[in-house]
Amino acid sequence: MLLSERTLSATKRVYMDHAAGRPVEPRVIEAMLPYMKSSYGNPSSLHVFGQEAKRAVEEARAQVAKLINAEKKESVIFTSGATESNNLAIKGVANRNKDRGTRILTSSVEHMSVVNPCKFLTTKGFEAVFLPVDKYGFLNLESLQKELTDKTVLVSVVYANGEIGTIEPIKEISKIVHGKNVYLHVDATAACGQVPVDVRNEGIDLLTISSNDMYGPRGVGALCVKDGVRLEPLLHGGGQERGLRSGTENVAAVVGFGKAAEIAKKEMQTESARLTKLRDRFIDGLLKPIPYSFLNGHPTTRLPDNVSVRYSFIEGESMLLSLDMMGVYASSGSACTAKTLEPSHVLLAVGLKHEEAHGSLMFTLGRHNTEEDVDYAASLMPDIVKRLRNMSPLTPKELRM
Amino acid sequence: MYTEKVMEHFKNPRNVGEIPDADGVGTVGNPVCGDLMTIYIKVKDNRLVDIKFKTFGCGSAIATSSMITELAKGKTLEEGLQITRANVADELGGLPAVKMHCSNLAADALHAAIEDYYKKHGKGGDTNK
Numbered sequence: 145m146l147l148s149e150r151t152l153s154a155t156k157r158v159y160m161d162h163a164a165g166r167p168v169e170p171r172v173i174e175a176m177l178p179y180m181k182s183s184y185g186n187p188s189s190l191h192v193f194g195q196e197a198k199r200a201v202e203e204a205r206a207q208v209a210k211l212i213n214a215e216k217k218e219s220v221i222f223t224s225g226a227t228e229s230n231n232l233a234i235k236g237v238a239n240r241n242k243d244r245g246t247r248i249l250t251s252s253v254e255h256m257s258v259v260n261p262c263k264f265l266t267t268k269g270f271e272a273v274f275l276p277v278d279k280y281g282f283l284n285l286e287s288l289q290k291e292l293t294d295k296t297v298l299v300s301v302v303y304a305n306g307e308i309g310t311i312e313p314i315k316e317i318s319k320i321v322h323g324k325n326v327y328l329h330v331d332a333t334a335a336c337g338q339v340p341v342d343v344r345n346e347g348i349d350l351l352t353i354s355s356n357d358m359y360g361p362r363g364v365g366a367l368c369v370k371d372g373v374r375l376e377p378l379l380h381g382g383g384q385e386r387g388l389r390s391g392t393e394n395v396a397a398v399v400g401f402g403k404a405a406e407i408a409k410k411e412m413q414t415e416s417a418r419l420t421k422l423r424d425r426f427i428d429g430l431l432k433p434i435p436y437s438f439l440n441g442h443p444t445t446r447l448p449d450n451v452s453v454r455y456s457f458i459e460g461e462s463m464l465l466s467l468d469m470m471g472v473y474a475s476s477g478s479a480c481t482a483k484t485l486e487p488s489h490v491l492l493a494v495g496l497k498h499e500e501a502h503g504s505l506m507f508t509l510g511r512h513n514t515e516e517d518v519d520y521a522a523s524l525m526p527d528i529v530k531r532l533r534n535m536s537p538l539t540p541k542e543l544r545m
Numbered sequence: 546m547y548t549e550k551v552m553e554h555f556k557n558p559r560n561v562g563e564i565p566d567a568d569g570v571g572t573v574g575n576p577v578c579g580d581l582m583t584i585y586i587k588v589k590d591n592r593l594v595d596i597k598f599k600t601f602g603c604g605s606a607i608a609t610s611s612m613i614t615e616l617a618k619g620k621t622l623e624e625g626l627q628i629t630r631a632n633v634a635d636e637l638g639g640l641p642a643v644k645m646h647c648s649n650l651a652a653d654a655l656h657a658a659i660e661d662y663y664k665k666h667g668k669g670g671d672t673n674k
Contacts, residue, residue: 457601537600538601
């Protein structure tokens with residue numbers, strides 16, 4: 145039996161870690177099945193098997209293009225996921241446009257798959273600048289303007305922060321970046337499928353999206369590349385995906401991604417409205433009964449699924465373990481759970497002290513979460529916080545019971 | 546990622562609290578790193594007759610704090626000084642590699658409390674005579 149199927153001391157099981165992994169939508173699985181069972185052709189083959197596979201890939205490309213309002217379906221390059229898309233955008237633009245400049249600007253609240261390619265490029269003669277954000281995580285536009293020198297070739301900014309939920313003013317950012325004739329890459333991994341993303345209207349040259357983040361299968365994503373953007377591939381081979389991503393297409397996964405995008409397009413508005421209500425109810429339930437508790441990120445300009453909170457004097461992982469024992473599965477802003485012991489760079493960038501960042505807890509809601517779920521999870525927190533605060537040497541006397 | 550023993554100590558930590566009239570107090574760690582631990586000891590006839598802890602930290606920081614109080618209780622001060630981070634981790638059935646610093650902390654806090662006792666009372670001193 146899988147560990148996740150084992151009933152621990154909990155009677156309830158409430159999954160609230162959708163940013164880490166989402167269930168694949170049943171309609172998506174249905175759409176994928178034929179391409180795993182009977183349709184096994186290679187889209188590059190001329191015969192009927194190949195053409196059937198090619199048609200399926202192209203239909204999925206159109207579905208994804210429609211979701212983000214790409215100028216044409218060929219703008220969509222399928223990749224293995226958001227990490228590859230971010231790497232392709234950043235390294236691809238940097239390497240191909242060296243003659244124009246070697247400076248890359250990004251924010252200080254990016255995902256590691258943006259941070260680390262930028263850092264890597266600094267070892268190859270490029271310059272990377274991590275721009276500051278305010279206490280909500282909004283990019284400092286003055287500093288963007290100031291740092292946008294003639295040597296800059298690319299600006300890479302997250303559409304909405306996966307950790308604290310804050311949605312960036314992409315249209316404004318685009319105006320500033322394009323005013324200097326520089327490419328804008330936007331990582332919309334957490335946002336796309338939850339909020340409308342429109343590459344043409346918002347002025348996005350390169351857009352990263354991920355399938356699992358919209359209930360599609362894992363291992364597939366896309367980079368949407370505007371016509372005329374000069375880009376060097378990461379993978380060289382048979383020249384698939386307009387030569388920007390060689391390798392035989394993962395047809396079943398691509399088909400699933402397309403279906404997930406189609407469903408997201410149709411159902412986003414209703415589902416996001418439902419989640420936003422649920423999110424706000426949950427935030428109230430988590431914060432109101434407990435003193436010294438705070439919301440991370442902006443209260444309203446935030447992703448519908450994101451609930452990131454922090455409690456003073458205690459540490460995130462011990463809260464996570466306590467929730468886990470009661471059947472609530474969440475995530476922590478504390479790196480004690482991760483491979484490094486540093487707290488999240490996002491929480492530090494919005495100005496939290498180390499010990500505050502260590503006390504953070506992140507819930508990401510999904511299609512299956514109900515009002516009952518959020519009320520149950522919120523109802524657990526007072527006891528968990530009280531127990532851990534009673535154990536902590538940092539807790540002020542008046543809070544000890 | 547944690548052993549059952551770690552989880553058991555996390556769920557039911559032994560000897561949580563403060564000793565207001567402690568004979569020795571040791572605090573190690575730093576909330577900046579995400580771990581801070583204070584150990585309080587009561588000494589009689591050169592033995593650790595009571596020991597309590599307060600910890601800010603992750604699951605393993607709490608479990609190792611709890612474990613060190615169990616290991617140290619009833620021991621002589623010299624024996625207490627000989628408890629190492631490896632002992633604590635072994636008694637818990639092992640800790641993830643990245644967490645080994647937490648159990649280091651538990652042994653350090655105990656040693657700091659004993660040193661504090663020595664400083665206040667001198668070696669071989671006994672407040673309760």
